[in-house]
Amino acid sequence: MPVAPSRPPERGLTRREVLRRLPGPTRQLLRRRELPLTAAGLTFYGALAAVPSVLIAVRVAGWLVGEERVLALGASLQAALPSAMSADVVARSVVVYGLGVAWPVVIFSLFPASLYGEGLRRAYTALGGEPPAPGGDEERGSRWLRRLGSGWRARASVLPVLAAAPLLLLVVLGVTPLVADLFSQGARGTALGVYVALNVDWVVISLPLAWTFRTVAPQHLSWRAALAGGFATGAFVAGFVQGIVLFVALPVDIGAPFGGSAPVGGVIAALLWLWLLHVVVLVGFAATLSAVRLRREG
Secondary structure (H helix, E strand, O other): OOOOOOOOOOOOOOHHHHHHHOHHHHHHHHHOOOHHHHHHHHHHHHHHHHHHHHHHHHHHHHHHHOHHHHHHHHHHHHHHOOOOOOHHHHHHHHHHHHHOOOHHHHHHHHHHHHHHHHHHHHHHHHHHOOOOOOOOHHHHOOHHHHOOOHHHHHHHHOHHHHHHHHHHHHHHHHOHHHHHHHHOOHHHHHHHHHHHHHHHHHHHHHHHHHHHHHHOOOOOOOHHHHHHHHHHHHHHHHHHHHHHHHHHOOOOOOOHHHOOOHHHHHHHHHHHHHHHHHHHHHHHHHHHHHHHHHHHHO
């Protein structure tokens, strides 16, 4: 009796095929929501959390390695940054001020800093357009986290990032003496300094991004997908950060459109760049979701 030939096993999409098909599903996902408005909402939460997060990172970093060491690294950061828009002076002032913050203020700052998790959750939910998957958000959290609302869970999920922020800050500050020295060695040294800064920023940015893709997003992403998406997105964000450094090196009066007020112009410019950074992050998250779905459907 003849035996029917067995069907060959279905083959999933290769990485190259996923990358080739990725732009279409990503655009479709982004059309569901107004990306600029979603990024603006996330920027609101980011503006609330930025200063408290930096103060926490600086104060704890000073406690870990000593205030004198952090002050010295802050001076190196000032030397590495351009002075056209006083970005170097502002950065050094933030380090000095952060080291003098009282510990009760640091503890109180955890609440506004954690609000960024709520903003990320809302933005990821808006883009993903799907509820938490079974075995995802609810089962990944600890027992006490399950009893909290989704907003509080998102805030609690970014606390590990805040705990790691001082170490990540020390990594960035730790390379500033090398970068500042390279910037003083002509065009080749400057190019090498930018390359070093870009790669350090890439790692420092990608790790927290991957963590939020995995723990804050309501969609069920594996660690592999979260790390791949986080590092891919982080590469673009790190490049964008270098663009910000280039921008603050331009010899322009940033306060001219605002009645000559440089502080107002500086705040508006910072918010604009923060919004653009969030656009990049959300596009990266949408691309990560689309890639996961393509692999799942293929």
